Amino acid sequence: MSDKTREICFSFACQPIVDTVERRVVSFEMLVRGTHGEPAPTVLKAISENDRYIFDNKLRERAIEVAAQLGVKCNLNLNLLPGCLTGCDDALAATIELAKLHGIGPERLVIEVTETEIIEDLSRFSAVINEYRALGVMVAIDDFGSGYSGLNLLADFMPDSIKIDMSLIRDIQASGPRQAIVRGIVRTCGDLGIDVVAEGVETEQEWRWCESEGIQLFQGYFFAKPGFESLPLAFVPN
């Protein structure tokens, strides 16, 4: 690892994913931040290309340490840098081992990947991810609906959950097209036993519309902002 990369300091913020029907937090997504809470790009843009795989691993190690220190009892949603899962044979092996050391079993880990990442090399992706899934690790497709081929992908690779992109959620109570698109997604995922998470929910109206359509997992400022090195309480109205 280059000195430049070694010097990058970072930590994590935690944002809850809530089940508003059962009224509980089901997972925390671990979001990378600077050591003073600076947004993710300030950390990520500093990484030199040669160090991506090593750094990617360091990111998840730290995410698990932060989560363990904070005493997370539910699941953990972890992200990978683009290309790292398929570019590196054992991208997740060290992460799983470390999580075990901290008492977090693989069945509590959710790996978030984007449509683009999967589609670039579907057979390689499937081969790699299925090894980890055999250990219990779950997979979520992030930003679903915004990228390429979201739909066809479900025929070839079935994730445990999808996170509907926030561009589809924004003001959905007032947008016919977004409503129609999300209804279709909910229907397809319902038929396939894929959990649906509405991401980036910012208003009560957005949440109420989605809940009335049968979505029960949510993430967004309306419930809780990411807490820097802390586990924020989630707010769920009655």
Added chain:
Amino acid sequence: MINLIHLIYISAATQVFSKEDLVQLLDRARANNADRDISGMLLFEEGSFFQILEGPPAEVERLYAAIEQDSRHSQVVTIIKEPIVRRAFGEWTMGFPDVSPSDLNEIVGTNDFFSGGTAFRDCSPGRAKKILSAFRDGRWRSHLDPAMQETHATRAAFPLNSLGLARQGLQVAFQPIVDMEQQAIISYEALLRGPNGEHFPLLEGDIDEADLDRFDIECRGLAIAAAASLGLRVSLNLNFVGREPGYSRAAIQATLDAAGRNAIDPMHIVLEIRKEKVDLRPDAFIRILDEYRAAGIRVSIDHFGAGPSSLTQLESYRPEMISLDEQLVRGIERNGPRQAIVRGLLQTCNDLGIDLVAKYIETIEEFEWLRAEGVTLFQGNLLSEPEVGQLPDARIPGNAHELTQ
């Protein structure tokens, strides 16, 4: 019997020509020339147009008559009109880069047609080249008024000829899209075929990257002319690759122009947006599509569910139609995930008033599953294979009934 003439003229621009104006002028010229078997070149230098037209006598004269009437230039002087044995510019585009708006940035003002590059050197020898040399040496320049002269510092040279697709033996096949509710053929998709019926992807590699834009425009012109000559009465689905705004506008305009020349109502034109490059600056592209929608054209997203198509496009493009990707329909009667995906999509499309075409249908089982789910529009070999040189009838699967347009 005179088969071929060339006509060379010079004129003075009466208005300032921006890069965009030049591209548009050129695209129109090429679209027109595609149907007329005309080749040649257009040189624009400091406010003077110098143009060489080659082709069948009647076509050249008809075109020249129209050119003379164009108010964007004046002082039109015919330098020569005479029979020729062979074209000097027939293959000329091969040696000279095609002009797209981005290329033009480099060409205008910097390209020295005569001394730099190989363009002039590669012209076939003959009188056209000699007159071109005279122009190079300062003769034949139109007398511009001083005000115009100052605003015309640009210079650019363009190959004028079409790629001559029909001459190269390219053909168009048509495949019907059937509406099961109406029990009628509602449209034909135009599909390009090679001289021996080869499919488009096989041809793709044979075309210079630089010629692709023009190839694309001319293919649609060829398809429209072919459909019209076969007596098209329903809609025509044409493939369209969205690219940078300058190209997209010129290409759609060329399509409408071709429809106009062939007496096809713009309401009957459906542009099937193909997967490649569809997301290149989508906002600008969508704005252009919307302008032409006002003229009646409709938009379909092809290969939906695969490639760069995404659900959010249903909101951003507001297509009138989508067609399912082949992978989604293949063997759908026994594939749970595909069934779930298509059910969801069908619901979304119904809610939004988007027509969903089940394309690539090959088996009765695929057809019956989709029909039972409420799909009404079908296209595929089960109903009718694409046919070159005709607008084929369609078979209603599971029944002896045949549909004509």
